[in-house]
Amino acid sequence: MTMNSAFVIEVQHLTVSYNARPALLDVSVNIEKDQLVGVIGPNGAGKSTFIKAVLGFVKPDLGTVRIQGVPAQQAKGQVAYVPQRGAVDWDFPITVKEVALMGRYQQIPWYTSPSKSDWATAMEALEMVRMEEFADRQIGELSGGQQQRVFMARALAQGSDILLLDEPFAGVDAATERAILDVLERAKRSGKTLVVVHHDLATAAEYFDKLLLIKQRLYAYGDPAAVLREDLLSQVYEGRLRIFKEVIKKEGAHV
Amino acid sequence: MFDLFIAPLMDTYFQKALIGGSIVAVVAGVVGCLVVLRRMAFLGDALSHAMIAGVAGGYLVMKLFFGLEAHAPGMLLGSLIAAVATVALISFVSRISRVKEDTAIGIMYTGIFALGVVAVSIFRHYIHIDLMHFIMGDILGVADTDLWVSAFVAAIVLTVLIFFFRHFQLATFDPIMAASIGLPVLLLDYALTTCVSLVVVSAVSMVGVILVVGLLITPAATAYLLSDRLDRMMILAALFGVTSVIGGLYLCVWLDSAGGGAIMLFCTLQFLVVLTVAPKYGLLSRWVRLRNLIPQQVVEDVLTTILRHEKPTPRSVIARYVESGKGLDRVLKQMIEDDLLIQSGMDYALTGSGQKEANKVLRAHRLWETYLESIGTPEHDVHTTAHQLEHLHQGDTVEYLDEKLGSPTKDPHGKAIP
Ligand SMILES: Nc1ncnc2c1ncn2[C@@H]1O[C@H](COP(=O)(O)OP(=O)(O)OP(=O)(O)O)[C@@H](O)[C@H]1O
Ligand SMILES: [Mg+2]
Numbered sequence: 001m002t003m004n005s006a007f008v009i010e011v012q013h014l015t016v017s018y019n020a021r022p023a024l025l026d027v028s029v030n031i032e033k034d035q036l037v038g039v040i041g042p043n044g045a046g047k048s049t050f051i052k053a054v055l056g057f058v059k060p061d062l063g064t065v066r067i068q069g070v071p072a073q074q075a076k077g078q079v080a081y082v083p084q085r086g087a088v089d090w091d092f093p094i095t096v097k098e099v100a101l102m103g104r105y106q107q108i109p110w111y112t113s114p115s116k117s118d119w120a121t122a123m124e125a126l127e128m129v130r131m132e133e134f135a136d137r138q139i140g141e142l143s144g145g146q147q148q149r150v151f152m153a154r155a156l157a158q159g160s161d162i163l164l165l166d167e168p169f170a171g172v173d174a175a176t177e178r179a180i181l182d183v184l185e186r187a188k189r190s191g192k193t194l195v196v197v198h199h200d201l202a203t204a205a206e207y208f209d210k211l212l213l214i215k216q217r218l219y220a221y222g223d224p225a226a227v228l229r230e231d232l233l234s235q236v237y238e239g240r241l242r243i244f245k246e247v248i249k250k251e252g253a254h255v
Numbered sequence: 256m257f258d259l260f261i262a263p264l265m266d267t268y269f270q271k272a273l274i275g276g277s278i279v280a281v282v283a284g285v286v287g288c289l290v291v292l293r294r295m296a297f298l299g300d301a302l303s304h305a306m307i308a309g310v311a312g313g314y315l316v317m318k319l320f321f322g323l324e325a326h327a328p329g330m331l332l333g334s335l336i337a338a339v340a341t342v343a344l345i346s347f348v349s350r351i352s353r354v355k356e357d358t359a360i361g362i363m364y365t366g367i368f369a370l371g372v373v374a375v376s377i378f379r380h381y382i383h384i385d386l387m388h389f390i391m392g393d394i395l396g397v398a399d400t401d402l403w404v405s406a407f408v409a410a411i412v413l414t415v416l417i418f419f420f421r422h423f424q425l426a427t428f429d430p431i432m433a434a435s436i437g438l439p440v441l442l443l444d445y446a447l448t449t450c451v452s453l454v455v456v457s458a459v460s461m462v463g464v465i466l467v468v469g470l471l472i473t474p475a476a477t478a479y480l481l482s483d484r485l486d487r488m489m490i491l492a493a494l495f496g497v498t499s500v501i502g503g504l505y506l507c508v509w510l511d512s513a514g515g516g517a518i519m520l521f522c523t524l525q526f527l528v529v530l531t532v533a534p535k536y537g538l539l540s541r542w543v544r545l546r547n548l549i550p551q552q553v554v555e556d557v558l559t560t561i562l563r564h565e566k567p568t569p570r571s572v573i574a575r576y577v578e579s580g581k582g583l584d585r586v587l588k589q590m591i592e593d594d595l596l597i598q599s600g601m602d603y604a605l606t607g608s609g610q611k612e613a614n615k616v617l618r619a620h621r622l623w624e625t626y627l628e629s630i631g632t633p634e635h636d637v638h639t640t641a642h643q644l645e646h647l648h649q650g651d652t653v654e655y656l657d658e659k660l661g662s663p664t665k666d667p668h669g670k671a672i673p
Pocket of ligand 2: 047048049084166
């Protein structure tokens with residue numbers, strides 16, 4: 001294995017299409033270690049597709065994705081994933097604790113049961129997202145933000161260095177958004193790289209170290225100030241310029 | 256008593272039915288849990304119907320090529336092939352065309368069922384299959400081979416499901432995560448459909464084509480109402496399967512009715528009973544919960560009334576200030592249970608946490624009064640409006656008011672804001 005570069009995710013000429021319509025076209029980007037990266041772009045831009053390609057879940061038509069030097073299809077389990085809300089069945093008979101334990105499944109051989117230390121890791125992960133008191137609840141009996149945090153605990157329990165989150169802030173209130181962001185930042189400090197799909201341009205600059213702007217093609221990747229530029233945004237989000245002017249002004253005030 | 260319960264047990268046919276039925280019910284219940292959770296019930300139905308073509312095919316092949324009449328293993332193999340072929344055709348059609356899966360299932364299984372029916376009637380001089388038997392099943396006529404086949408199937412299927420329990424659980428709950436940690440999701444899908452086919456094939460001779468899907472999903476659905484964990488749900492489903500077989504067989508002997516029908520009838524009744532009385536997801540408990548629901552507003556009114564009274568408060572005083580209709584006693588009882596109140600003699604006093612809650616509401620009330628005053632609300636409206644608004648104190652509302660009003664210490668009536 002070659003660990004020559006500082007890049008943990010290397011994407012080269014990535015092209016993915018559904019039924020002959022490309023969702024991603026020739027995307028090349030290298031993501032560094034220990035970053036909190038925000039993926040932004042309008043609906044249908046291919047953000048979820050990008051995440052799934054990094055996960056090795058959709059097969060690229062062209063191009064490669066390497067995770068720490070290994071092709072994504074072979075790097076099973078090095079990347080943990082927090083699904084977009086609504087991707088699972090909330091009536092499934094499963095408790096919060098068991099969902100967190102799922103993060104350990106890859107490490108448990110098929111012929112044994114989960115050990116005490118697996119359960120301990122799962123509980124630790126729940127503590128990290130402050131959900132330990134809900135451990136025995138059925139997963140559907142939580143609020144949206146709490147469910148989101150349980151899935152983050154599962155991703156943390158996986159122990160992988162790379163976390164992908166698809167819209168963790170969708171439909172949660174301001175307090176929960178803070179709580180989730182806090183977990184993200186702590187994960188980053190413990191040496192993880194996080195790639196997060198995000199919808200709110202107004203907070204993007206404040207939350208993330210790097211931004212990745214896509215709409216089928218890669219428009220920009222880099223520091224928030226370099227990505228949140230009026231000309232780029234107006235190309236990607238056709239027309240709604242006035243709003244962006246404010247975003248950019250605010251951004252100017254921050255820096 | 257003896258005649259009713261013990262006498263049937265003496266008969267060999269009853270014993271065989273009991274053993275065979277229980278084996279099938281256990282494994283059908285366990286697999287059924289995954290069928291229910293994956294919303295595959297319709298597929299189970301399809302498989303059982305498609306089998307008739309396989310049975311006819313197996314019969315014909317064995318008879319024409321080997322000269323064996325009604326060769327049971329041949330027919331079983333035929334039905335298994337038919338079931339697997341149906342599944343393959345369904346996924347092929349739904350994958351390559353825009354036809355959705357449920358429609359593809361409907362098309363394929365009726366088509367293959369029809370093929371079976373036509374084959375049986377064309378070759379009626381060669382094939383001596385009683386379609387009626389096939390459709391209704393005959394649990395009281397279970398043959399030894401059927402018993403062996405079902406025991407064998409049960410052993411295989413249960414082994415697979417127990418060893419790969421976590422795999423099936425994760426692949427059902429979150430297939431994307433399952434794939435991301437390298438589980439063979441597609442292979443697991445096929446393994447599960449094969450298990451379902453095996454179970455269906457081994458159960459059809461006992462309960463018949465139409466009822467077999469009931470044995471697959473009803474016990475599982477019954478267990479679903481009682482359990483929040485997949486492993487417990489599977490154990491309960493197996494249990495309910497067995498009780499249906501036992502209950503149904505006795506029904507069948509007592510009423511002298513069709514065996515398969517009696518089993519499914521018992522199974523369905525069992526479901527309805529659980530649906531009514533289940534502690535968490537049952538109708539009765541939902542009704543009770545709704546009835547016992549105490550409006551937060553009433554609770555808060557009780558709290559502030561006692562706080563304003565400043566000493567243990569008799570019920571009559573509370574009743575004067577709190578509009579709660581007849582339900583006041585229930586409210587007070589619930590509040591004592593929730594550790595907001597304590598009862599001393601005839602009077603009610605606040606506990607520590609009750610005191611805290613009450614102060615919160617009172618603070619909201621007085622801040623709202625100050626606010627209303629400041630926007631020029633007529634004086635006689637201030638108290639009543641604030642009384643309505645005081646229940647809005649979640650989140651940052653109150654702090655926002657406080658900040659906006661410059662953290663006042665006294666309300667318009669000169670009372671301290673806690
Ligand atoms: N399973 C699928 N089959 C066919 N087309 C798909 C499929 N999934 C996504 N697409 C298409 O690919 C494009 C990119 O979709 P994707 O889900 O990646 O967008 P997104 O940026 O995540 O959008 P959103 O903000 O709404 O989540 C869209 O045009 C979508 O219609
Ligand atoms: Mg998306």
